[in-house]
Amino acid sequence: MVQRRLTNNITKLITMAAHREHIELGSLPHHFDKPVPLAVIGGTGLYDLPNLKPVARLTISTPWGFPSAPITISETDSGYAVAFLARHGQHHDLLPTDVPSRANMAALKSLGVEAIIAFSAVGSLQQEIKPRDFVLPTQIIDRTKGIRPSTFFERGFVAHAMFGEPFDLTLSKIISENVPSSGFLEGFETDARPTFHTKHNTNNGEDLTLICMEGPQFSTRAESKLYRSWGGSVINMSALPEAKLAREAEIAYQMICMSTDYDSWNESEDPVTVETVVGNLKANSANACKLAAHLIEVVSKDLALGTSGVGKGLKGSMKYSVSTSPHGVKKELLEKMHFLFPGYWPVQ
Numbered sequence: 001m002v003q004r005r006l007t008n009n010i011t012k013l014i015t016m017a018a019h020r021e022h023i024e025l026g027s028l029p030h031h032f033d034k035p036v037p038l039a040v041i042g043g044t045g046l047y048d049l050p051n052l053k054p055v056a057r058l059t060i061s062t063p064w065g066f067p068s069a070p071i072t073i074s075e076t077d078s079g080y081a082v083a084f085l086a087r088h089g090q091h092h093d094l095l096p097t098d099v100p101s102r103a104n105m106a107a108l109k110s111l112g113v114e115a116i117i118a119f120s121a122v123g124s125l126q127q128e129i130k131p132r133d134f135v136l137p138t139q140i141i142d143r144t145k146g147i148r149p150s151t152f153f154e155r156g157f158v159a160h161a162m163f164g165e166p167f168d169l170t171l172s173k174i175i176s177e178n179v180p181s182s183g184f185l186e187g188f189e190t191d192a193r194p195t196f197h198t199k200h201n202t203n204n205g206e207d208l209t210l211i212c213m214e215g216p217q218f219s220t221r222a223e224s225k226l227y228r229s230w231g232g233s234v235i236n237m238s239a240l241p242e243a244k245l246a247r248e249a250e251i252a253y254q255m256i257c258m259s260t261d262y263d264s265w266n267e268s269e270d271p272v273t274v275e276t277v278v279g280n281l282k283a284n285s286a287n288a289c290k291l292a293a294h295l296i297e298v299v300s301k302d303l304a305l306g307t308s309g310v311g312k313g314l315k316g317s318m319k320y321s322v323s324t325s326p327h328g329v330k331k332e333l334l335e336k337m338h339f340l341f342p343g344y345w346p347v348q
């Protein structure tokens with residue numbers, strides 16, 4: 001019965017997605033004139049926000065190239081505008097290493113985005129984080145290989161952003177306090193319901209640590225066990241440099257992880273394959289979309305009213321994080337920076 005309901009949901013989602021893609025690609029306006037304060041980045045299995053009404057589809061050129069895909073602007077039932085970007089491209093044709101994160105972040109910033117909720121499929125490094133559970137990480141360990149461009153700054157214009165707290169604490173608090181207790185959990189037997197793991201709800205106030213590896217191959221068992229010994233909770237290939245660039249762009253950023261497998265440390269389970277990841281994601285995609293739609297309403301309202309001050313502490317922070325005297329900086333570099341930070345360092 002539950003299985004049939006899930007299958008029906010999936011079929012409905014696929015049909016709606018195809019319909020939407022047709023509408024979006026065919027006839028949506030290519031411009032949107034109002035600021036868009038909130039963005040959602042969709043990862044593996046989340047290429048669309050099917051519960052929202054698309055109103056524009058934008059192709060944005062930045063000094064760092066084009067984003068992974070055109071950005072869809074949709075409206076919620078209450079009329080809030082939200083931007084959606086598929087991290088690996090609309091048809092998932094970008095390896096994690098090749099995601100143009102600088103262009104993605106710069107394009108979102110140019111729309112007026114102040115906060116990002118990013119979704120990601122992750123492997124679980126802890127027994128209690130079951131496949132299909134959701135996790136709100138609080139820390140990141142960087143296991144990428146230094147081959148992804150990870151800063152907007154470069155030789156000639158040096159800056160250092162703070163990153164001790166890699167996720168935005170205010171945004172994280174709003175998300176963890178607003179996980180819906182019903183709706184989001186529908187379609188599951190009580191004992192199979194996914195858990196939403198947060199530092200305070202399920203981890204006694206201890207950090208939930210996300211390991212970000214280079215990939216595209218999954219980890220060896222020895223690596224997976226090493227990450228557990230470091231206190232890793234979950235693992236993916238996508239949090240970095242995305243989170244670092246959001247910080248440099250002064251955008252509040254929180255990743256919501258969906259566990260799809262036990263990576264390779266758990267010898268009583270089969271090691272992770274793409275089939276396992278995609279299978280779990282598909283089965284739970286209706287759930288993920290419901291969660292996204294609910295959080296979009298809550299966070300958009302918060303941003304509009306300024307209730308919690310999401311992102312306010314970040315505004316202006318990069319202006320004071322620069323080591324180079326702007327007087328000696330090449331004009332081309334300042335022009336690039338102007339795209340992200342209009343008015344910070346005027347081009348002479």
Ligand SMILES: CSC[C@H]1O[C@H](OP(=O)(O)O)[C@H](O)[C@@H]1O
Nearest residue numbers: 043044096120121236237238277
């Ligand atoms: C297809 S499994 C590995 C792939 O899935 C995750 O993608 P995303 O974070 O965009 O959901 C992971 O980071 C890897 O890129």
Ligand SMILES: Nc1ncnc2[nH]cnc12
Nearest residue numbers: 121122123235236237263
């Ligand atoms: N086990 C895993 N390792 C890295 N990225 C993943 N994404 C989903 N599962 C993963």
